[in-house]
Amino acid sequence: MERLVRTGLLYDFYGGLLTEKQQRVMELYFLENWSLAEIAASEGVSRQAIHDLLQRSEKTIEGYEGKLGLLERHSREQLILVAIKDRLQEIVTGNTKQDSPFRKELLEIKELIIQLIESENES
Amino acid sequence: MERLVRTGLLYDFYGGLLTEKQQRVMELYFLENWSLAEIAASEGVSRQAIHDLLQRSEKTIEGYEGKLGLLERHSREQLILVAIKDRLQEIVTGNTKQDSPFRKELLEIKELIIQLIESENES
Structure with missing residues (x-):
């Protein structure tokens, strides 16, 4: 499964367990297709910070899938x-x-x- | 929905997020129908400790349902x-x-x- 699609589906199941900020950034990136730079500007942080936050969020929801296997x-x-x-x-x-x-x-x-x-x- | 049935269904979705001990006790109680006293003896703790552990576990999985609504x-x-x-x-x-x-x-x-x-x- 393409990574973007998989992450979107995993977010659909487990997104509610992420922090509010993680949810907001995941939605802007995966659902609204904003760029890292756009999200960084909107959040007032560096592009790298958004990149890291997305990586951590993905790792978190992959972890939930590893434990629950709902997808x-x-x-x-x-x-x-x-x-x-x-x-x-x-x-x-x-x-x-x-x-x-x-x-x-x-x-x-x-x-x-x-x-x-x-x-x-x-x- | 009857509480026992609901808890069993919630456990089916979210049990994987509980600790190993919580999972073990939940399964003995809800799936194997052991009594609190039997589980307490098996785990080497008090009946009250098992009661509290079950209550916390139920609260935890109800919390997941509140956030994700998968059931x-x-x-x-x-x-x-x-x-x-x-x-x-x-x-x-x-x-x-x-x-x-x-x-x-x-x-x-x-x-x-x-x-x-x-x-x-x-x-």
Whole structure:
């Protein structure tokens, strides 16, 4: 997994355990895509200080993942949900007539699963 | 939610952040159903000490839930998965013939969802 993506996902799980300052800087860097220099100016500290703070924050949330493994568990569940969504789509596409009573119901279930996948990625 | 069940679920998410001793005592009490007196004897400390340790451990994992809310997120997802499972069962029961090509596929998808629900409760 790309480091930026992984850190963003780990932050989604464990960010609440970081200090307020760490959370603010992580969000500016990983979610708002500010540069180190921009964050340094905003925080009134050196670029190096922001670099170090980000490194420590990443190390902290990787440490939580090492102990709890919630991202790994989540990723396994997401793979299953995506497989279910795809199979429902295949069934709808391949086997049901336009006016089949299944079709509407299966598409509704597929929508529920998509919501589940998206809400997990957002929340 | 019943306190014992809630604490067990919270322990499932956050137990890895407790000390080894806290984890050991929590597991004896909440998973193995040992009494305070039995744990006290096993650990070579007073019943009161085990009582206090359990209280502190519960407070700690409730604190993590307050900051991260992973059990709450998980519970919402579980409700949706159970609803999907039930709807698939309704579709299979109400609408498909015994030899319908849908039937087998939908039952397989339902099994996947049940696995997802059960693995979340176990892991």
